[in-house]
Structure formats: C-alpha cells, structure tokens
Amino acid sequence: MTVDSDRPKFPKRAVVTAGMPYGNKELHLGHIGGVFVHxxxxxxxxxxxxxxxNVIFVSGTDCYGSPILENYRQLVENGEFKGTIDEFVQQNHKLQKEILDKYYIDINLFAASSFGPAAENHRKFSEEFITRLYENGHLIKMTTSQFYDPEVGMFLNGRQVVGKCPIEGCKSERAYADECSLGHQYMPQDLIDPRSTLTGKRPEMRDVTNWYFRLDGFRDLLVQWVERLESDESARKFMIKSIKEFLEPPVIYVKREFLDVVEKIKDKLPDFTLIDEGKSSAVMSFDKLEKREKASLILAENGVRFRTGKTLVPFRITGNVEWGVPAPCIEGLDGLTVWVWPESLWAPISFTMTYLEMNNRDKNEWKEWWCSKDSQVYQFLGEDNVYFYGPAEMAMFMAQQGKNPTVDPPEGQLQLPKLIVNNHILFMNQKASSSGSIKPPSARDLLEYYTPEQLRAHFLGLGLGIRSVSFQPKPFNPSASEKDSDPVLKEGNLLTNVFNRAVRSCFYTAQKYTDGKIPVRKISEEVIKESNETILEYERLMARFEFHQVMNLMDTYIRNMNKYWSKMIREADTTNNEELRLQVLADTFHMVRTAAVLMHPIAPKGTEMIREYLRVGEELWSWDRIFDPIYEFMENPEEHKLKFLEPRVDFFKKHPSQISQNE
Structure with a gap:
C-alpha cells in the first residue's frame, strides 16, 4: 500500500455497535435508515x-425496560397478544433480525439481553460492572419519591406515567416518569402534570430506595473529554453542543412575575446567583445540584412557577420494575432490577464476550477489544440518545478505573468509545416516530418498493451527520404526482443505471472482442491518477464518517468512468482502432475494479456479483492491495477468462415495481 503520512490512521482492532432497538416492536425507519445502515x-x-x-460488529434487542412491559400489558389487555413477556420479546427479536438480513446488515452477532447465549453473560457482567462502581465509591443510595397509583395498588414504571418535561425550552411531545422523549433527565417529582396511563388519574408519590451513579461528580472529567472532542475533526459539532448543555451548572428558570416572591423567601433558599437579562424568565444558578433540588421544593411550596435547566444529575442504576436484569444485593438492598438504560450501555461488551465464545475463543478476550489502546469502539446512535451514550456512558466507563479515574484510561481499562451520532430522519418534513402521530412506513414496508441497495445508498446520502433530513418516498407521498421523480432513487440510480451500464459494457465488449479476457495493458496515467485520488479521498471521508460526501465522491467517479467509456469507445469504434479499444477496455476495467471496492461497503450484493464475474478471490476487497491493478489478482492474466455474462443481466437490479412493462 502506498505510504502517506497524511492518511488517516485506523486501529488494529475495532468494535462497531448500532444501538439497541427495544424488544416491543419491529425495526422502524429510524433504526435502519438512521443507524444500522451507517x-x-x-x-x-x-x-x-x-x-x-479484526472487526466485531455487535448489537441486539433491548429486552428489558418499562416501554416493553407497558406495551406488552396493553396488547394482552386488548387481546392482541397471548403468551408470556419472554415470548413477546423473542417474537420481536426474530422479526428485527429478519429485517436486518433483508437490508444486508452483516452483523457478527445480533443478540438479546434476556434470552439466548448472551443472557447469562449479560447478567454476570451487569453484576460485576455495578459492583465495581460501588467498590470504587461512585454509587450513592438514594431514597426518592416514585409514582404510585393507589387505585390499582402498584408502583408505576417509567412509561406508565406521562406528563410535561420540566426542562426549560424542551419541545418533546411526551415526558415520562424521569425522562422525556428527547432524552432529558430529571427527578420524578419535577414532572409537570403527571398522570397514570393505567387509570388516567394523578398518581401519588411514595418513597423507594435505589442505587444511583454519581454522574454529577464527573463534570470536570467530562469537560476534559469534551475538550478532546472539540479537537477531533470526526466528532460531530451538534453532538458536542448537545453534550455541553448537560455540563452547565444547575439552574432554575423562574417566570418574571414570580421574582418578587423569590426576593421575599430569599433567606430560606440555598445560595444562588440571579441572572436577570430582561427575558420572560430569570435564571437562578447554583453551584451544587443538591442546592437546586432544595430550592425547587421551597419554590414549589411557595407557589412559584419554574422549570429546571439541563445539568448532570445522579444517574439511576436500579429500579423496582420486575422485568429487568437482577441487580446485585449491596448493603442489604435486595430484590431490585437494573434500570434498562445503564445495562443497555454495557450490553455490547457482554455481546462481544458471547460472540467470542460462540467462535470457540476465550470470552475474556473481550478486554483486547474494549480495554486496549490498539482497539477502538465505534458506537452509532440517534441524537435522542446522546445523553446516555455521552455523559452517562463515558463517566461510568471512567468510573470502572477506580476511585481516582482519568479521562485517558490506562491500558487494560475500558477505553472511551467514539460516538457517531445521526440527526433524525423526518418523514414528509415531520419527525417520524413509531409512537408519535406521524406514522412512517416500516423498514419492511419500504422493501415493497425499493431494493435494499437503493435504500442503503439513499440513507447514506441524506447527510444525517449534518442535520435532520426529510425522507420522501414517492409511493408513500399522497401529494406526489405521476410525473414527479422519486427522490429516494437519486443515489440508487447511480447503481442501477450508471454503474450497472459501465460494468455490463465492459463485460459484453470483452466477450465480443477479447474472448472474455481483460486486455493486459499499462493503465493510462490519467485513469490511475483519478482512481488513486478518489481512493485517498474516500478513505479520509470514511475516517470522518462523512457518508453523504462518500456518496457524492462516488457519484463523480462513477459518472466520470461512464463518460470516459462512452467517449473513448465511440472513438475506437468510429476509427476502428483496435489498440485504442483494448486500452479503453483495460482502463475502464481498472475503474470498475476501483469503484467496486469502494462501493463494496455500500452495495455489497452487486459488488460481490462483480467479483464473482471477474473470477477473483476476496482479496480483491483488501485495502492492503487497494492500488493494485486487476491483473495482480489473476494467476495467469493473459489467459484469465471472465465469467460469461448473459444478455440483459444486471449487477445492480431495480425493484420489480420500478420496471415498466415496456422494458
């Protein structure tokens, strides 16, 4: 491989994760288009x-948690599902894996946290992880008020309580017991206008005791981590901005009409700084979270309307929901389960263990993948989950080091993953959510109109790393006319039309003029130059996770290949110049080979078909040989015959619904 000190560096080993879809439903548009394809x-x-x-790609079904329990309860109550909750989760896990397979998601292990080979590893690792947090002094036992519905005589889990988010400026459509639909965290007693989903009535607050992670004590280390992110060109700016909001000091926003009341009770309140900039609300800033919480109670008692701001709060580790991973018994606090969010953050580690075991390797080898500076973990997620994978996960991983953790974990300790966060996929310019009012097509529905490779190319081209983008498939757009083009096919047409035409032309021409062999020639300098520059730029863009720019780059390269072929082969045919025809054929096959390798991660089925017809081995994909001409992969280039391509065979096929009867 060409040596270039400016080329990006990649780790010796890598783990890739793709979030964890809840086990109460099939995969939706956001799962596939917003995370898994990338x-x-x-x-x-x-x-x-x-x-x-050297690569392990893991994910799995998030089997536990109140959303699943509540959805299961409703379905059973309505007579829509018969069976246990285990059977409910297993059914959805199977459906999720089916969709991943249909989209060619080549995952090493798609596990499940509650059943199958990974379940026991996950339970044991959860116990070890939490125990280590306790032993290192990073857990606190807190008695807090939890919602209780006296009419049904039970504590309510997170999704059985709905209200309005108390965080200032929050635009979420729905808030639950201690988090809203946009991922904001708050204490249950701060939820505005709570009501039970079981009875529709306002629940009571009753005391419960649980373990919490001292997330608010990691502010300084998280500030250092964010400073490192700001110098990393691959870290997305909107992600950094979102994380920094949680690192702000604890504040309370008070409506201006209540400032007189605040002044009167000032002596009862903990120390605070009042920031009054003449807006509709003034800001009360505190140096400690405990002071803000105390002030909130006093303000509420005095009838003051207020909202709290984003800040780091103790991160709940355990809960009282029966359906969950059993929590270790610490200090006699028994019978608890692990809250779903913490255990889903370390689940990929237990899944890595399971993958190694299933391949007859020592599961303790997981440390070489998660605890070595030679390795890197890449976590792909949606913007709603930044709080959990950002401040919460990074702090908990650092906390595993001991009582005095550092932002630069030593060899042998959990290293900090790299986060690749995507913005929302909108549907017809509105936020698409399986639980919201706008119902987008499911990932399964889309395959009735598009091929997986067309959709993969389109999702990558949307530019979700920059902003939220509207997904507007023509078959699901009631306002689209018959003459309108389908925006989803923009990137797909690059495959089915442009690239497909170039590859077919090369094979058919070789079959007609060179007995199905690639002419052995020195590749033209301008072709080598453009190909090598494209390879190096592609590598830089991939290292920065700029997938939409990768699609733009490949659009240019593949169209240039087509233009080169059309122009030069026409000249060869017009002048009957056999030598020129052979040179153009050799040049274009080099470009086909280059484009196939670069498109291999994006359109795996079509590019594998190209390799099959070239009759070369899988070493074609290796970047150790990325600059080698195609002849280097043939034992006897002069005699190497390509696989015969029958007429009208496509390497990149259109969906049957896109093919007119006249074609």
Missing part, C-alpha cells in the same frame, strides 16, 4: 481496511 457500511469498510478478523 454502522454496517462502516463495519464493512473496516473489514476491508484492517481485515475482517
């Missing part, structure tokens, strides 16, 4: 770039 593309690229034996 994660799979990058994992496939890494396999080509550093060797497939």
């Amino acid at each position: 994660a799979d593309t990058f994992a496939r690229f890494l396999r080509d770039r550093i060797g497939k034996e």
Whole structure:
C-alpha cells in the first residue's frame, strides 16, 4: 500500500455497535435508515481496511425496560397478544433480525439481553460492572419519591406515567416518569402534570430506595473529554453542543412575575446567583445540584412557577420494575432490577464476550477489544440518545478505573468509545416516530418498493451527520404526482443505471472482442491518477464518517468512468482502432475494479456479483492491495477468462415495481 503520512490512521482492532432497538416492536425507519445502515457500511469498510478478523460488529434487542412491559400489558389487555413477556420479546427479536438480513446488515452477532447465549453473560457482567462502581465509591443510595397509583395498588414504571418535561425550552411531545422523549433527565417529582396511563388519574408519590451513579461528580472529567472532542475533526459539532448543555451548572428558570416572591423567601433558599437579562424568565444558578433540588421544593411550596435547566444529575442504576436484569444485593438492598438504560450501555461488551465464545475463543478476550489502546469502539446512535451514550456512558466507563479515574484510561481499562451520532430522519418534513402521530412506513414496508441497495445508498446520502433530513418516498407521498421523480432513487440510480451500464459494457465488449479476457495493458496515467485520488479521498471521508460526501465522491467517479467509456469507445469504434479499444477496455476495467471496492461497503450484493464475474478471490476487497491493478489478482492474466455474462443481466437490479412493462 502506498505510504502517506497524511492518511488517516485506523486501529488494529475495532468494535462497531448500532444501538439497541427495544424488544416491543419491529425495526422502524429510524433504526435502519438512521443507524444500522451507517454502522454496517462502516463495519464493512473496516473489514476491508484492517481485515475482517479484526472487526466485531455487535448489537441486539433491548429486552428489558418499562416501554416493553407497558406495551406488552396493553396488547394482552386488548387481546392482541397471548403468551408470556419472554415470548413477546423473542417474537420481536426474530422479526428485527429478519429485517436486518433483508437490508444486508452483516452483523457478527445480533443478540438479546434476556434470552439466548448472551443472557447469562449479560447478567454476570451487569453484576460485576455495578459492583465495581460501588467498590470504587461512585454509587450513592438514594431514597426518592416514585409514582404510585393507589387505585390499582402498584408502583408505576417509567412509561406508565406521562406528563410535561420540566426542562426549560424542551419541545418533546411526551415526558415520562424521569425522562422525556428527547432524552432529558430529571427527578420524578419535577414532572409537570403527571398522570397514570393505567387509570388516567394523578398518581401519588411514595418513597423507594435505589442505587444511583454519581454522574454529577464527573463534570470536570467530562469537560476534559469534551475538550478532546472539540479537537477531533470526526466528532460531530451538534453532538458536542448537545453534550455541553448537560455540563452547565444547575439552574432554575423562574417566570418574571414570580421574582418578587423569590426576593421575599430569599433567606430560606440555598445560595444562588440571579441572572436577570430582561427575558420572560430569570435564571437562578447554583453551584451544587443538591442546592437546586432544595430550592425547587421551597419554590414549589411557595407557589412559584419554574422549570429546571439541563445539568448532570445522579444517574439511576436500579429500579423496582420486575422485568429487568437482577441487580446485585449491596448493603442489604435486595430484590431490585437494573434500570434498562445503564445495562443497555454495557450490553455490547457482554455481546462481544458471547460472540467470542460462540467462535470457540476465550470470552475474556473481550478486554483486547474494549480495554486496549490498539482497539477502538465505534458506537452509532440517534441524537435522542446522546445523553446516555455521552455523559452517562463515558463517566461510568471512567468510573470502572477506580476511585481516582482519568479521562485517558490506562491500558487494560475500558477505553472511551467514539460516538457517531445521526440527526433524525423526518418523514414528509415531520419527525417520524413509531409512537408519535406521524406514522412512517416500516423498514419492511419500504422493501415493497425499493431494493435494499437503493435504500442503503439513499440513507447514506441524506447527510444525517449534518442535520435532520426529510425522507420522501414517492409511493408513500399522497401529494406526489405521476410525473414527479422519486427522490429516494437519486443515489440508487447511480447503481442501477450508471454503474450497472459501465460494468455490463465492459463485460459484453470483452466477450465480443477479447474472448472474455481483460486486455493486459499499462493503465493510462490519467485513469490511475483519478482512481488513486478518489481512493485517498474516500478513505479520509470514511475516517470522518462523512457518508453523504462518500456518496457524492462516488457519484463523480462513477459518472466520470461512464463518460470516459462512452467517449473513448465511440472513438475506437468510429476509427476502428483496435489498440485504442483494448486500452479503453483495460482502463475502464481498472475503474470498475476501483469503484467496486469502494462501493463494496455500500452495495455489497452487486459488488460481490462483480467479483464473482471477474473470477477473483476476496482479496480483491483488501485495502492492503487497494492500488493494485486487476491483473495482480489473476494467476495467469493473459489467459484469465471472465465469467460469461448473459444478455440483459444486471449487477445492480431495480425493484420489480420500478420496471415498466415496456422494458
């Protein structure tokens, strides 16, 4: 491989994760288009770039948690599901894996946290992880008020309480017991206008005791971590901005009409700084979270209307929901389960263990993948989950080091993953959510109108790393006319029309003029130059996770290949110049080979078909040989015959619904 000190560096080993979909439903548009396609593309690229034996891509069904329990309860109550909650989760896990397979998501292990080979590893690792947090002094036992519905005589889990988010400026459509739909965290007693989903009535607050992680004590280390992110060109700016909001000091926003009341009770309140900039609300800033919480109670008692601001709060580790991973018994606090969010953050570690075991390797080898500076973990997620994978996960991982953790974990300790956060996929310019009022097509529905590779290319081209983008498939757009083009096919047409035409032309011309062999020639300098520049730029863009720019780059390269072929082969045919025809054929096959390798992570089925017809081995994909001409992969180039391509065979096929009867 060409040596270039400016080229990006990649780790010796890599773990790729793609979030964890809840086990109460099939995969929706956001799962596939917003996370899994991007994660799979990058994992496939890494396999080509550093060797497939050095990459583990894991994810799985998030089996536990109140959303699943509540959804299951409602379905059983309505007679829509018969069976246990285990059977409910297993059914959805199977459906999720089916969709991943249909989209060519080549995941090493799609596990489940409550059943199957990974369940026991996950339970044991959860116990070890939490125990280590306690032993290192990073857990606190807190008695807090939890919602209780006296009419049904039970404590309510997180999704059985709905209200309005208390965080200032929050635009979420729905808030639950201690988090809203946009991921804001708050104490249950701060939820505005709570009501029970079981009875529709306002629940009571009753005391419960649980373990919490001292997340608010990690502010200084998280500030250092964010400073490192700001110098990392691959870290998305909107992600950094979102994380920094949680690192702000604890504040309370008070409506201006209540400032007189605040002044009167000032002596009862903890020390605070009042910031009054003449807006509708003034800001009360505190140096400690405990002071803000105390002030909130006093303000509420005096009838003051207020909202709290984003800040780091103790991160709940355990809960009282029966359906969950059993929590370790610490200090006699028994019978608790692990809250779903913490255990889902370390689940990929237990899944890595399970993958190693299933491949007859020592599961303790997981440390070489998660605790080594030679390795890197890449976590793909949606913007709603930044709080959990950002401040919460990073702090908990640092806390595993001991009582005095550092932002730069030593060898052998959990290293800090790299986060690749995507913005929302909108549907017809509105936020698409399976639980919201706008119902987008499911990932399964889309395959009735598009091929997986068309959709993969389109999702990558949306530019979700920059902003939220509207997904507007023509078959699901009631305002689209018959003459309107389908925006989803923009990137797909690059495959089915442009690239497909170039590859077919090369094979058919070789079959007609050179007995199905690639002419052995020195590749033209301008072709080598453009190909090598494209390879190096592609590598830089992949290292920065700029997938939309990768699609733009490949659009230019593949169209240039087509233009070169059309122009030069026409000249050869017009002048009957056999030598020129052979040179153009050799040049274009080199471009086909280059484009196939670069598109391999994006359109795996079509590019594998190209390799099959070239009749070369899988070493074609290796970046150790990325600049080698195609002849280097043939034992006897002069005699190497390509696989015969029958008429009207496509490497990149259109969906049957897109093919007119006249074609």
